[in-house]
Amino acid sequence: MKAIVQTKYGSPADLRLREVAEPTVGENEVLVRVRAASIHPDVWHVVAGWPYIVRLMGSGLFKPKNPIPGTDMAGVVESVGDKVTRFQPGDEVFGETIAAQGWANGGTFAEYVSAPQDRLALKPGNITFEQAASVPASGFIALLNLPEASQLEGREVLINGAGGGVGPLALQIVKSYGARVTAVDTTNKLDMLLSLGADRVIDYTREDFTRGDRRYDLIFDIPGNHPFSVCKRVLNPEGRYVPIGYEHYGKSGRRIFGLVPHFIYLMLLARFDKQLGTGKSSRPTRAETIEVLRDLLATEKLTPIIDSVFPLSEIHEAFRHQIEDELHGKVILTTAR
Ligand SMILES: NC(=O)c1ccc[n+]([C@@H]2O[C@H](COP(=O)([O-])OP(=O)(O)OC[C@H]3O[C@@H](n4cnc5c(N)ncnc54)[C@H](OP(=O)(O)O)[C@@H]3O)[C@@H](O)[C@H]2O)c1
Numbered sequence: 001m002k003a004i005v006q007t008k009y010g011s012p013a014d015l016r017l018r019e020v021a022e023p024t025v026g027e028n029e030v031l032v033r034v035r036a037a038s039i040h041p042d043v044w045h046v047v048a049g050w051p052y053i054v055r056l057m058g059s060g061l062f063k064p065k066n067p068i069p070g071t072d073m074a075g076v077v078e079s080v081g082d083k084v085t086r087f088q089p090g091d092e093v094f095g096e097t098i099a100a101q102g103w104a105n106g107g108t109f110a111e112y113v114s115a116p117q118d119r120l121a122l123k124p125g126n127i128t129f130e131q132a133a134s135v136p137a138s139g140f141i142a143l144l145n146l147p148e149a150s151q152l153e154g155r156e157v158l159i160n161g162a163g164g165g166v167g168p169l170a171l172q173i174v175k176s177y178g179a180r181v182t183a184v185d186t187t188n189k190l191d192m193l194l195s196l197g198a199d200r201v202i203d204y205t206r207e208d209f210t211r212g213d214r215r216y217d218l219i220f221d222i223p224g225n226h227p228f229s230v231c232k233r234v235l236n237p238e239g240r241y242v243p244i245g246y247e248h249y250g251k252s253g254r255r256i257f258g259l260v261p262h263f264i265y266l267m268l269l270a271r272f273d274k275q276l277g278t279g280k281s282s283r284p285t286r287a288e289t290i291e292v293l294r295d296l297l298a299t300e301k302l303t304p305i306i307d308s309v310f311p312l313s314e315i316h317e318a319f320r321h322q323i324e325d326e327l328h329g330k331v332i333l334t335t336a337r
């Protein structure tokens with residue numbers, strides 16, 4: 001089969017399209033003929049081996065353990081392992097492939113990939129393979145980091161960096177919970193955010209939301225360009241601040257540990273400050289979230305936005321676009337022949 005192959009950490013320009021052996025299928029795994037896969041910042045982290053700490057967190061010390069990048073995809077089931085009960089050949093599915101909860105290549109930038117059955121769901125018929133492939137990783141980050149629906153009904157939510165990969169999904173999920181949403185991003189993305197249901201938009205190039213009069217019950221902060229102490233000024237007394245983190249493809253400059261020390265600091269601070277974090281008592285698993293995402297897609301509460309679609313053979317241009325250009329939705333790779 002054809003696959004994108006990464007033999008070392010470095011630039012996406014080092015990736016190559018090669019002929020490789022098809023993956024084998026474990027007893028609880030499903031072999032999927034990939035129709036579409038998505039690029040997201042965490043795929044770049046493993047391709048670049050940046051920051052260095054990713055190499056200790058599952059991806060491989062000196063070179064990637066799995067040479068084929070990509071973590072999420074949509075496609076058609078080709079065959080199933082002996083213990084697979086949920087899927088059969090011919091099913092249209094979408095989901096993730098990585099077994100670890102960390103940074104690792106998952107093999108989806110290929111014509112075939114094997115995935116654990118509990119990371120997959122049936123693709124709703126109302127969306128395309130490209131749309132389905134854009135959702136799993138970003139949707140997981142959104143669902144993991146949002147409070148429960150009951151905590152947000154009728155509340156004021158601000159999403160900072162709402163126009164990227166995670167933001168549009170978080171915005172629509174929060175709207176489906178019955179919250180009012182203020183979406184913050186750059187000028188050209190504001191119309192898209194209004195079309196996705198934002199009640200109010202703020203152009204961060206002209207206005208600083210931390211200096212406004214409005215108060216919020218949740219700040220879902222993707223870029224983290226204002227410290228928590230500053231965001232607190234615009235939180236209601238019971239309001240919560242949830243940081244997501246954003247390295248902007250190495251532009252943050254934190255070469256060795258990335259945002260890990262910052263997040264350890266915030267986790268310690270959260271023990272003393274109840275406004276920090278989601279306040280949820282349990283974390284949803286990836287297996288649970290893929291089914292929640294499926295329901296949101298099938299009921300049209302969630303509409304995935306696609307910026308552009310590239311064939312696998314144009315992997316270099318796809319990554320260049322992802323990293324350098326202003327995106328309006330997700331960048332998708334397709335294996336359509
Ligand atoms: N997307 C995924 O599937 C995924 C999966 C796992 C983890 N994550 C993590 O989640 C983080 C966010 O991912 P993402 O895909 O949403 O990133 P992203 O697509 O780069 O989105 C960040 C958004 O924030 C905007 N922004 C930049 N500076 C801002 C500022 N000062 N004020 C307000 N908005 C600002 C960006 O606009 P510009 O584009 O104009 O800069 C962009 O729209 C990543 O760091 C990643 O590690 C993401």
